[in-house]
Amino acid sequence: MHNPQGFATRAIHAGYEPNKENGAVNVPIYASSTFAQDGVGGLRGGYEYARTGNPTRKALEDNLAALENAAYGRAFSSGMAATDALLRATLRPGDHLVIPNDAYGGTFRLIDKVFSQWGIEYSVAPVTDPAAIRDAIRPNTKLVWIETPTNPLLNIGDIAAIAEVAHAAGVKLVVDNTFASPYLQQPITLGADVVLHSTTKYIGGHSDTVGGALLTNDEQLDADIAFLQNGSGGVPGPFDVFLTLRGIKTLAVRMDRHSDNAEKVIDFLSTHPKIEKILYPGLDGHPGHDAAARQMKRFGGMVSVLVAGGREAAEQFCAGTQLFTLAESLGGIESLIELPAAMTHASTAGSLLEVPDNLVRLSVGIEDSTDLIGDLENALR
Structure with a gap:
């Protein structure tokens, strides 16, 4: 060949x-x-x-x-x-x-x-x-x-x-x-x-x-x-x-769908009063946007947000979703949500790498974006 x-x-x-x-x-x-x-x-x-x-x-x-x-x-x-x-x-x-x-x-x-x-x-x-x-x-x-x-x-x-x-x-x-x-x-x-x-x-x-x-x-x-x-x-x-x-074999089509869905989720979250800040390199205001645009084809399916109300509000957000499964790991076809400070990054507590306790990480899957947005909207109520 x-x-x-x-x-x-x-x-x-x-x-x-x-x-x-x-x-x-x-x-x-x-x-x-x-x-x-x-x-x-x-x-x-x-x-x-x-x-x-x-x-x-x-x-x-x-x-x-x-x-x-x-x-x-x-x-x-x-x-x-x-x-x-x-x-x-x-x-x-x-x-x-x-x-x-x-x-x-x-x-x-x-x-x-x-x-x-x-x-x-x-x-x-x-x-x-x-x-x-x-x-x-x-x-x-x-x-x-x-x-x-x-x-x-x-x-x-x-x-x-x-x-x-x-x-x-x-x-x-x-x-x-x-x-x-x-x-x-x-x-x-x-x-x-x-x-x-x-x-x-x-x-x-x-x-x-x-x-x-x-x-x-x-x-x-x-x-x-x-x-x-x-x-x-x-x-x-x-x-x-x-x-x-x-x-x-399906990586190319999946990554495009992950990226599409992440962008639609961000459009919804960007105007929500309970979201203090969105961390995503595809946003013009992200400090690494220009570098990401040079070296990445698109910006991917991972989105992190800072939730207003601190740790308790962030935990409630994580517990309130249904389509976004509360679980560690990322990158699968299904959407996941987690609280890094208590889960994947608990080992960094008290170190120079400690993450904010109101940070929620979303792995946006390839489901219908309208369903994902509805799930996040319900969880933030």
Whole structure:
């Protein structure tokens, strides 16, 4: 097959061609823990043991690499497993990294509670300010780690500008691209060294599988990641991989619908007296709007709001919806609502990354927008 250029075409076809023996259009689920060898060391297709490699997983890795314009891809059992592998592949005791001052709570918890015990140091800086990131870099800094948009404040980092700052200091740039998905943003083309995904979210898209991925053009870094992927074993099973590949096929159409619905929800919320502020990079007044417009195709389905009346009012809002399910996670076809301060970001309480206690995060799904708006209207009464 020639190399397709269109994103939706790559999402459907990259990484797998119909089976030559029976014509199966979808990649098979290779539910085998081991693979027969033609003599000692005679591997068929390079496969020996499913932790080391699996044909279904290889199809996903190749597909994701194609979507992120990367040479190499590695799939993991969760986004946090991918995060852990990348940190261990790039950091040693005494090293330092820079993280956003509003990083995902799980990322912060892993670095602050686990890696700090092994002599890893970190500093926080606003992802919105490349100069502040430059100032946070030390002689022992090895990574600048950003999210854009961030979770849950939806701040925007200028990937190209931050890549320039990091590379000038001889530091690698990691971009967590989970909120945007590769359909809306491809950080490697903007200078990032590594892209991280929780494929649980928009890539899988159906809230039925957990996974993670790392994508890079750096051959040595990929080799280091692959060593840990095999050596530590945080790999996804073939059924989860199959579901993730199934989800990717509709990523383009889903992301457009998520974005459409988010914009309609924002139109409603923008005039509601019980909403103090809307955080969404698609708004002209958002401080990161210009950077987002340069590097994103659209602005996505994640919306955060500050609710008038404080924590109690925010909790009542979360409890009052019916179509917006009160639950953690995001990026599925169904709409979700949560209170980050008490749920996904509880680990940041009392730290520099603490989130406002009246902040409500919406993952706007692909239902009929009129129904979603009606649900929010009822909950805010």
